[in-house]
Amino acid sequence: MLELDAERYWRFIGAQEGYDGARAVIVGAPLDTTMTFRAGARHAPREIRQFSWVLEEYSPRLGRDLGELRFCDLGDLCLPWGNVREGLRRIRETAERLLRDGKFPVFIGGEHLVSLPIVEAAVERYPGLVVLQLDAHADLLDEYLGERYSHATVMRRVAEVVGGENVYQLGIRSGAREEFEYGRGHTHIFLHEVLRPLEKIARTLDGRPVYVTVDIDVVDPAYAPGTGTPEPGGCSSLELMEAIYLLRGLHVVGFDLVEVNPVYDLSGRTAVLAAKVIREMLLVWANGARPEE
Amino acid sequence: MLELDAERYWRFIGAQEGYDGARAVIVGAPLDTTMTFRAGARHAPREIRQFSWVLEEYSPRLGRDLGELRFCDLGDLCLPWGNVREGLRRIRETAERLLRDGKFPVFIGGEHLVSLPIVEAAVERYPGLVVLQLDAHADLLDEYLGERYSHATVMRRVAEVVGGENVYQLGIRSGAREEFEYGRGHTHIFLHEVLRPLEKIARTLDGRPVYVTVDIDVVDPAYAPGTGTPEPGGCSSLELMEAIYLLRGLHVVGFDLVEVNPVYDLSGRTAVLAAKVIREMLLVWANGARPEE
Amino acid sequence: MLELDAERYWRFIGAQEGYDGARAVIVGAPLDTTMTFRAGARHAPREIRQFSWVLEEYSPRLGRDLGELRFCDLGDLCLPWGNVREGLRRIRETAERLLRDGKFPVFIGGEHLVSLPIVEAAVERYPGLVVLQLDAHADLLDEYLGERYSHATVMRRVAEVVGGENVYQLGIRSGAREEFEYGRGHTHIFLHEVLRPLEKIARTLDGRPVYVTVDIDVVDPAYAPGTGTPEPGGCSSLELMEAIYLLRGLHVVGFDLVEVNPVYDLSGRTAVLAAKVIREMLLVWANGARPEE
Amino acid sequence: MLELDAERYWRFIGAQEGYDGARAVIVGAPLDTTMTFRAGARHAPREIRQFSWVLEEYSPRLGRDLGELRFCDLGDLCLPWGNVREGLRRIRETAERLLRDGKFPVFIGGEHLVSLPIVEAAVERYPGLVVLQLDAHADLLDEYLGERYSHATVMRRVAEVVGGENVYQLGIRSGAREEFEYGRGHTHIFLHEVLRPLEKIARTLDGRPVYVTVDIDVVDPAYAPGTGTPEPGGCSSLELMEAIYLLRGLHVVGFDLVEVNPVYDLSGRTAVLAAKVIREMLLVWANGARPEE
């Protein structure tokens, strides 16, 4: 009828209508409960969608266009505030449903804890699943402020689910001493750097099902100030994108991007960066991976 | 399927799906071209929709609920940047279509200039149309910076369209000397106050078709800091709402709310106020007015 | 030794050292878990303490000085993130301890849910306890997003604890229809206004033990923009303070001030207002009330 | 030559070129040294000039226009940072020069301390000078943090210069107990209110030379959030303007407006309010008063 854009900004740029025809599916998981220092990750999925429209659908670096992809954006999950367990249950249920339907799941957090239920669902479908974490923080505490389910313990729980030997942690530059000790004994933990260790491990991961979780704070707060626990000394935006290009050939079966907190970034560049990283990851992995074969 | 709220925040609270069944229709008109001091009114419709969810659908003051109303929210018009005339043409076309379909039009600006094409469309359908303006500024210049179509000239143009004798201007507390001289000679212009003059004119307007345009800056910048040209000395939020209740019985045939600029209001209260004013105006007028009878 | 002010800003202005000698005791309860629209109330206690130093210890209106009072400030409770029940348990334990020690409890929230465990503790010590709520929102839902413990249900739970007939709700201007229906049937709910209904009920409350809970959003967002769910149309700062002076003679046995969210107020005036309201409430009630007699 | 506005925003709206022909002279005094809680008043003169262009030159309330006035704007004084005495000396020298040249001085602060050297200069020219202060704070301390020259002691110093019996303090709602005791013994101090006491004293001041100093924090922080020590409970913008209109007939010989701090007001409304108050004061007093006759 009229020339209106009722929904333009409410979907990720390039997303098409219709779940059934979609290969990849974006879901927002605005969990924002266990962050101690400051909250606001709940606003991330909407903000990232809105700022994705600053970008183009075309990636000159990849020479590909979101228009070549079949993907939809379902919006945000309804999560109960103050009830972490129930929130995790709903995220898991959703991830299971997507995987059962043969979709490539793309979750936008929310705090890092959202990765746990998705990994739980993914490892059931893809035994031997590898989890590749790009992050400033080890997130390997066993308990945090008396709680076992927290943004600060999430990778410990993930390691328990998929086996520490299947967890690769890159860019890590903050954690308690005990976390690094645990990491050295159980996971593959790499300090500070992202690109160099990836070059080493890329071959090892070849052919195995990989789930990628990107905590935006792996990037230096100069590039991504809008995050819950900014940790100076991270990589640049370009290095993060190079890391994705480097892993182009991997059998990635899903990914999430977490810990954007738009409240603390007036410029919006954290959300734009998140959107660009999601666009590049979609273009690199969402078409290529063929989970059903 | 999944419990998702993909579109929750992208519609005004309580808006239903479906144009055909709707009695009132919300359209965003993010025109944002002629403001000199600062731009940003383009963000208003989306911000107002999003912040409408801070409110409830129920108005305790009116004892009514948006759920009792049939109204939809079409989203924002696509306006060409830098081409004011074409933008105005599209707004007019949309207003004409809504009126032709028997709808009650609700436009969310955008700058004040958006009122002009809506009034042009409305006066064709409702001869003898009265325009009731709540505003801090007279907007009665003939030209502004050499342009005849501007936020500073809009009510002069409106007066030319409907006849100055059908224009009622309330709360006006800023303008050039020539504007007040023009106002005194041609329109009904009331300085500073809103409620008292309304009490006087309410009876005069009884039974006549009335279009209401609310420039949010009629309210003091303490209550509505997010606006393009804040003018100290305005009324309170409550007074603006009392004005609406006072005019409950009028035959209002449509309204707009303009000049919210969310960029300059960190708290979001300007957008919440705009949403609340829209909710109350919808509850008071959108059901009662029966343009077709 | 050296002239240092290590702790100046970390205590409420005028607070003395030493729990034992104190008559009134300030505790921060940074619960910030169930707010849906935006989080940040966790930062309130610290911000309010810091901004209390903008004020003087002396109240010219009351002619009294905080120096005449014996009160201390214990700092903030350690609350587990993401575990609402455990958080409520700790607040209750603290309130019980304070009351057992004959103290006058002053809690700084955090979200409104913190009032519940304090009231639970207070009603055990003061049977027949009246709860006086100054708030924009009724908070009378039975469940909110599937949860029974939420900022939106807190007064329903409070009414269940002390009996609805002992709950007085003032300034209420937002809620679902069902909340007002519940309120009319069970509590004393007064729409919009604060001062006039207080004048009516002041005598009724005379001599009875009263707990006061102030949600800062009872004040209009013009005066208190830093809050989680700003609702236009509230009273002014002065009216809130007049309400306190009006209730000077009551037997108040404790109070809280909740829902300040400093993240959304660049000017800091919400925190200063909260500090001033706390100062006046301390001066009016914390000395006079003698719970042990 | 070219159509450029090189200097438009760098002068107060309506200011003409040329010192010699001017009756009133605006000078910025960006002193910003003794504020403890937060600095930024140095930015006020420029910000107020820039935001004065949001206004019109015409005041509909007064029916007068800045174009009818002869006044110029000299820009800001160069003040040495960290040397309060030298800064005060320069302000005094400037004020003396303006008064010697028969000008009507208008100073834009800076912190409140700037009033002292202007009053020192004015009382020499106008023996029996009355100082009328609109302010939230008494500023009557004898020393503040060991210093005698401070924003917190300025009115004590002023009282010493002109005699406490010639000092009228209105709107005062904050101060130490000793300040109010001093005020009651030495100056005319009026708590909280502005308009009512003015009505009382207006006649007393009739015919006497009056210097007016407006601390923007006399207005509630809802209306003027951009200030150094926001104190809740002040008057509204309208009340401040009514106070000026009320004093229309006085023999005012100069005025200042101080303590705007634009850093803490994203909306700019504090600066617009300051500009509007200056415009009205110029229109009311700068033409009418004829000190030389």
Add this chain to the structure above:
Amino acid sequence: MLELDAERYWRFIGAQEGYDGARAVIVGAPLDTTMTFRAGARHAPREIRQFSWVLEEYSPRLGRDLGELRFCDLGDLCLPWGNVREGLRRIRETAERLLRDGKFPVFIGGEHLVSLPIVEAAVERYPGLVVLQLDAHADLLDEYLGERYSHATVMRRVAEVVGGENVYQLGIRSGAREEFEYGRGHTHIFLHEVLRPLEKIARTLDGRPVYVTVDIDVVDPAYAPGTGTPEPGGCSSLELMEAIYLLRGLHVVGFDLVEVNPVYDLSGRTAVLAAKVIREMLLVWANGARPEE
């Protein structure tokens, strides 16, 4: 007379008075009409001038001082809001006048569209003019939202004016697929990088008249967050400055710097960077180039 700095901040640091004696001339062109995502470039010229005073006049890297240069700053052009064509006409007229008078033109935008009329004027004076663009975006669309004159089409129009073979585009990392196809066929377009391609082309440009247009978003948003369409993955501030030093020997005949949007940068560093880049470009090119010879 008095020690005042009325105009200090209203001119670019080091600018001298007097058009006639000036070799280089700064003009602000606050065009801000066609940006879709967010407006605010209109504030850039003033903000950049003001923040230029954070810098010194001396460049330690170049060993030169603005004091050695003869240049003036005329302030901002008066542009009609909402009438792009007329705005472009005025900019062109100004550029023609400057070039006719033998000046070295320096324009501060405003949006990128301002480059077009300057290039139109420059190519008439300097046939064979090369346009060197440092930018994140190709800006090569033929139409954008139905308009041919837009920030998104500006380089397409420029290419039509000077011939695509005379357009060099560096740092480009965003655009639609069709833009890159057009670029590859018509202009010299270089992806992502700035320094390396410049080294290649510097010799080619030797001796030819070159106009340089710097879109501040060529730099990563970490360094320049205050811009209309932030695109992650850009170069650093230092790289941009190195690019300028690299091109030291070129026959540059004028330059512009566009797309700073101060509204989204609380720190002001985008404006300081812009001012520094302008200072270095002035020192490198404005003296050396001798257009009349």
Add this chain to the structure above:
Amino acid sequence: MLELDAERYWRFIGAQEGYDGARAVIVGAPLDTTMTFRAGARHAPREIRQFSWVLEEYSPRLGRDLGELRFCDLGDLCLPWGNVREGLRRIRETAERLLRDGKFPVFIGGEHLVSLPIVEAAVERYPGLVVLQLDAHADLLDEYLGERYSHATVMRRVAEVVGGENVYQLGIRSGAREEFEYGRGHTHIFLHEVLRPLEKIARTLDGRPVYVTVDIDVVDPAYAPGTGTPEPGGCSSLELMEAIYLLRGLHVVGFDLVEVNPVYDLSGRTAVLAAKVIREMLLVWANGARPEE
């Protein structure tokens, strides 16, 4: 008694109670008087302490933990506003006391001028003291706006105290021509770079007592936007930290970190960076240096 964290955020992370047992001592020196462009450094010590809790006590890069160190945090000095000399006297007195007690002094500014009295105290205890300055600005003016004690003259004064030949200035990229001339003649001044010159001079400094002063603006404003005079073109956060690691073996006898201005950094990353740099400097130097031996 109760589980409270009254003082958690008011001390630097890991700081222990008790001055006597402490080896290193943190003192805040919120001097904020001579900055011309913008004030706010007074807020830095508190902000840095608060944001230090975003970090961990453990440094994975160094493999050390603040728990291994004995250090306390005394809070902030009380400085008189507007009296620079008295402020400097108090800082000096404090530094003398710390050194007399055999402590390793750690000062958090405040503006850069705070370094002068500390150096004065330190050179008395450590004859031949070397001062190592990491900074964007030379700070070598003899007078600034007529004052000899200013943030812009501090290193000139320091050079006079310890001898220019003992002053090493790194990362310098801004200053008047005369400053660089003075620097070349008197101090060791290195342009732009930090790491490379450090490698050269590290050996020269071996065994000599060194005082380190870090002006946060040595880092690019992308990484540290919250500072008084942002100067584009600085090093990255990582490079600053590498500089510290490089100087691990030096006999550092104290350090300060100055010029953080939190008012202009919404994200808080400048304060986190400052806290991290302080943590690393504490871990590297505060244990190893043994001034008494």
